[in-house]
Amino acid sequence: MAALRLAALSTLLALVLIAIFILAEGLPLILHEGPARFILGRRWAPGDGDYGIGNLLAGTAWVTAGALLIGVPLGLSIAVFLCEVAPPPLAPFLKPAVELLAAIPSVVYGFVGLVTLVPLIRTHLGGPGFSVLACSLVLGVMILPTIASVTYDSLRAVPSAYREGSLALGAARWQTITRVLIPAARPGILAGIILGTGRALGETMAVLMVAGNALRAPTSPLDPVRTLTGNIALEMGYAAGEHRQALFATGVVLFLVIFSVNVVARALVRGPSGAR
């Protein structure tokens, strides 16, 4: 029992140590620049001593929103299909296939996006191809297995008495799905979406390869974009001094964003879920 307790505590310890480390490295610069100027500043020019991550935050928001726009409806549809519509012999094959998507290294997603999506977008939609759209498509597929898998498990956990109760009252299958099953599985579905959001916010490599990494805030899905994570990965190799601190400070903001998303998710999952 003591060993198990120690194992559990080690997770907490790792989290606390990471938090302390990035705060210790990044907080001084945030305080020096002023939190508002650092977070809302639109100019990131380490050579001139300008460290505003506003455009990077906007880029991360664009890319994450785009990924959710693609990943959520697709992930929910896949889960509903697997759980409620797929013929029984098909589901046991399809679910592992969807889950396997999560096992593909992100660099592979990035590479596939780079050689297929980027030229496709450039040719057919215009712009440089490296864009919010390319990032969203790649990330949308990357967060699919998380959303689909958690939603599937939540739908499976809905008592079959709800299904039969609804069907026995004359509901068609799709009415039962939309009016009873999805509302009943809502906490789990939300958890899946939030987990997917966390993955989209934190993904670095795949995004880096298809984003174009321009420092401007995008104004259209076809514009190139740089995200918080991409910025850290791009510049950490050569950053020193204040510049290095600024990258850690970016990490602090990323950490807080993901932490907040998780807190909100927990509140939503625990909160009132209709009349239950």
Place this chain on the structure above:
Amino acid sequence: MTIRVEDYSFWYGGLRALSRVNLTIAPGEPLVVLGPAGSGKTTLLRCLNRLSERAGDTRQAGRILLDGEDIRDLDPPVLRRRVGMVFALPTPLPLSVYENVAYGPRLAGIGRHELDARVEWSLRAAALWPEVEGRLGEPAGRLSGGQQQRLAIARALAVGPEVLLLDEPTAHLDPLSARRIAELLWDLSRQQAVVMATHDPRPATGPRARVAFLYLGRVVEQGPAAEILARPRDSLTRDFLAGRVG
């Protein structure tokens, strides 16, 4: 409205659950399908509204006619609005008391202005209105077991079914709640066709009731409840009623 079950058999995969069943169900003559666990009572009820087909690998032979029309020719949601069902375990939908009852009528296209009246009528018919009148917005899961089962009856009635199927409706209830449900059913059976599956012969003794004794998927005998329960012709029925077969 009459249901005729003609030479009807049903299989789950290779397992024959019903064997050449013949029955007639008419309003005013509540039918009690009596039999031990595993005799096919639930399967028979689920065949009457085609919920049985959800099991996947199933097969059937014979016919079930609803006013002369084969139920296989009816769209399942339409059939289930005409043939309502109450399950053994009262499980309200994860909605409020009001929304549970309004669920079916809303699907059937009943407008909002009619809905309140329909909900109240159904809850009164299920003898639940006085207890929930001020709690319509509460989650239905907060009602007691007996109240939840009456809610299940109310929500089935709200759709206006021509036949009401009840699968062991008192099995999970205390004796007082069970008696209230049984009395309610006999009242309801005056106006509409009612089929109740039960392994307990006691609720089968209502007025005008008919009993069909089912054993291993076969109707052993059927007739007026008073006659079958008092003077069973078949030794299997006798043994079941005497508690020697289960």
